[in-house]
Amino acid sequence: METAQKIIENISENKIHQHYISISNLNVSFGSQHILKNISLNFQKNKVNCIVGPSGGGKSTLLRSINRINNDDYNLIINGSILFNNEEILIKNKDLTKLRKEIGMVFQSPCVFPKSIKENVLFGIENHSKLSQAEKDSIVEENLKAASLWDEVSTRLNESAKSLSIGQQQRLCIARTLAVKPKILLMDEPTSSLDPISTEAIEVLMNRLKAEYTIILVTHNISQAKRIADELYFICEGELIESGSKDVLFSNPKKEQTRTYLFNGTCNC
Ligand SMILES: Nc1ncnc2c1ncn2[C@@H]1O[C@H](COP(=O)(O)OP(=O)(O)OP(=O)(O)O)[C@@H](O)[C@H]1O
Numbered sequence: 444m445e446t447a448q449k450i451i452e453n454i455s456e457n458k459i460h461q462h463y464i465s466i467s468n469l470n471v472s473f474g475s476q477h478i479l480k481n482i483s484l485n486f487q488k489n490k491v492n493c494i495v496g497p498s499g500g501g502k503s504t505l506l507r508s509i510n511r512i513n514n515d516d517y518n519l520i521i522n523g524s525i526l527f528n529n530e531e532i533l534i535k536n537k538d539l540t541k542l543r544k545e546i547g548m549v550f551q552s553p554c555v556f557p558k559s560i561k562e563n564v565l566f567g568i569e570n571h572s573k574l575s576q577a578e579k580d581s582i583v584e585e586n587l588k589a590a591s592l593w594d595e596v597s598t599r600l601n602e603s604a605k606s607l608s609i610g611q612q613q614r615l616c617i618a619r620t621l622a623v624k625p626k627i628l629l630m631d632e633p634t635s636s637l638d639p640i641s642t643e644a645i646e647v648l649m650n651r652l653k654a655e656y657t658i659i660l661v662t663h664n665i666s667q668a669k670r671i672a673d674e675l676y677f678i679c680e681g682e683l684i685e686s687g688s689k690d691v692l693f694s695n696p697k698k699e700q701t702r703t704y705l706f707n708g709t710c711n712c
Pocket residue numbers: 473478496497498499500501502503504505513516518519663
């Protein structure tokens with residue numbers, strides 16, 4: 444019989460693991476092109492999990508498989524297993540709307556709607572038209588604060604989102620994603636179109652958000668990975684070459700290819 448102590452340990456163990464993403468033998472192909480080759484890895488909860496690697500290596504394809512945003516591309520053949528909260532993401536009848544609420548995504552270029560700042564934040568919330576004005580105001584404020592944008596826009600919430608700078612638009616996209624209350628944030632090169640000041644604002648934000656969310660970030664930028672990653676996943680030509688804690692990979696990688704890429708920015712895969 445299990446002791447009380449053991450039961451408590453199991454419960455807390457489950458809690459710790461509950462928002463992990465666990466990928467096994469993931470293969471993605473397009474015709475004869477094998478885009479992802481037998482990828483197996485775990486993304487860690489409440490960390491910035493950073494996928495790095497040269498262009499065309501399959502980083503975005505990996506990210507897009509997690510919330511199945513590449514699902515409508517019938518030319519892609521996807522096999523393997525992606526578990527989220529111990530539930531399989533890749534099953535045929537998966538509720539994709541629910542999945543994408545739990546696993547939100549922020550894209551390379553900010554994609555704000557031609558609506559007010561306020562309406563952009565509320566956009567993804569189901570039945571938000573039925574909320575009271577006070578409830579809407581509170582959601583808008585909470586999520587703009589979470590995305591570190593409130594102080595800059597609190598007096599102009601009814602202005603068009605298009606009037607914001609690109610860096611502010613990206614933080615608005617993050618606020619809109621957070622408003623749906625996801626558990627995981629997928630971020631595909633979210634700072635690549637931003638200036639250094641806006642990039643820093645997003646990096647500070649990611650560092651803060653990981654206390655509440657699990658972040659999976661794709662970046663080309665090795666310095667950015669060095670600044671903000673907790674865990675690093677080096678993908679090259681569709682293969683996971685090496686993964687582990689950022690500190691270990693940047694100081695003592697096991698594979699020569701990892702060393703060459705992280706230290707010289709070149710690839711010898
Ligand atoms: N839907 C698709 N149809 C056909 N080919 C695809 C599709 N998605 C990705 N690919 C191909 O898969 C390969 C990997 O692309 P992917 O965008 O995942 O790489 P990446 O590492 O994110 O590259 P980058 O850093 O340049 O964004 C590329 O050769 C790309 O052309």
